[in-house]
Amino acid sequence: MRIALAVEYDGSGFRGWQTQPGGGTVQDALQEALQQFAGVPLRVVCAGRTDAGVHAQGQVVHFDSALDRPMFAWVRGINTFLPPAVAVRWAQAVDDDFHARFSAYARRYRYLLINRVHRSGLWHGRVGWHHSPLDLAAMQNGAAQLLGERDFSAFRAAECQASSPVKTMHKADIQRLGELIVFDFEASAFLHHMVRNLVGSLLHVGKGKRPPEWIGELLAAGDRRLAAPTFAAAGLYLAAVRYPSRWRLPAVDETFSLPVAGR
Structure with missing residues (x-):
């Protein structure tokens, strides 16, 4: 069985x-x-x-x-x-x-980031952290360029064993809940370190170091060396795996609640 x-x-x-x-x-x-x-x-x-x-x-x-x-x-x-x-x-x-x-036909990853001057003690190891202000709208504009079938070589770790860097991104959302920024990505599949590399580059956009269009330029160039460094693992969650209804698998509750979302 x-x-x-x-x-x-x-x-x-x-x-x-x-x-x-x-x-x-x-x-x-x-x-x-x-x-x-x-x-x-x-x-x-x-x-x-x-x-x-x-x-x-x-x-x-x-x-x-x-x-x-x-x-x-x-x-x-x-x-x-x-x-x-x-x-x-x-x-x-x-x-x-x-x-x-x-x-499985898709996977969903979530990255939780505390955006405040001081790091979190209560949620150490469970969230990422960035100390300076971030432009949410700019990051959202950058993330929108990830949607669709794309070659994600620019966000692929050197040791990645995937047969192809081409994946289909179904969802790339970013929202702010108080001092918590939530990145949600859903795609057909993900490359090694892909989400952490995406978050790192989107933070460059949020800090104003690069314009939102830079994300599209990275995709077009396909060169990992041009993108931002891999971001910390602590805030990354495999939120859900999607399967066709024929398997009749129970749903997993994807909601979350963290007291760090507000002061």
């Missing part, structure tokens, strides 16, 4: 998603919990790997098991053995041809 899980985690204390020698990753923690619950080793496949320090609201994974248990038992059982920073939100039996990564 193939089972899909939705998983949320605070990535601050992990070495990223993908299992590594010596452990310390989210995948390691999840597979260890699965083994303790199921009594046999089980390997999970995720919708999208996240780097060290990156969080998730709606990571989706699948695995195969001969163990016949109710779905609520999988959720409660796995959560019993997971560390506090990781939790399963739902479990769903799926057909054998479901694949957490390849069955």
Whole structure:
């Protein structure tokens, strides 16, 4: 039987998603919990790997098991053995041809940025930070140029293993909630470090170092060296993974609430 899980985690204390020698990753923690619950080793496949320090609201994974248990038992059982920073939100039996990564048609990432003079102590590791004022309208104008099918080579990490830099951006929104700036990106897929590189370049626009049109120029040039440095991992969240309705997967609540949004 193939089972899909939705998983949320605070990535601050992990070495990223993908299992590594010596452990310390989210995948390691999840597979260890699965083994303790199921009594046999089980390997999970995720919708999208996240780097060290990156969080998730709606990571989706699948695995195969001969163990016949109710779905609520999988959720409660796995959560019993997971560390506090990781939790399963739902479990769903799926057909054998479901694949957490390849069955998805889009992914949504969110970046949370505190924009104030002093950094956040309360939300350390959970938000990015920029100390100087930012021009929201300019950043929104820059982000609008990302929509559609684009070659995102200018925002691609050198170690990216994707077969093509061409992705379709469905959504690129930026809003301010008090001292919190929220970047929302939804695309067919994302390149390695793509969101953090986009945020870094949009902050250059917000600071007035570059005009909004610069984002379009970067896309046209396709040269990573011309764009801004990769921004901090702390504020990045894998918010949701989109699948066709035929899989009948439960929805993940994508709302969020942080007390840093106002004074």
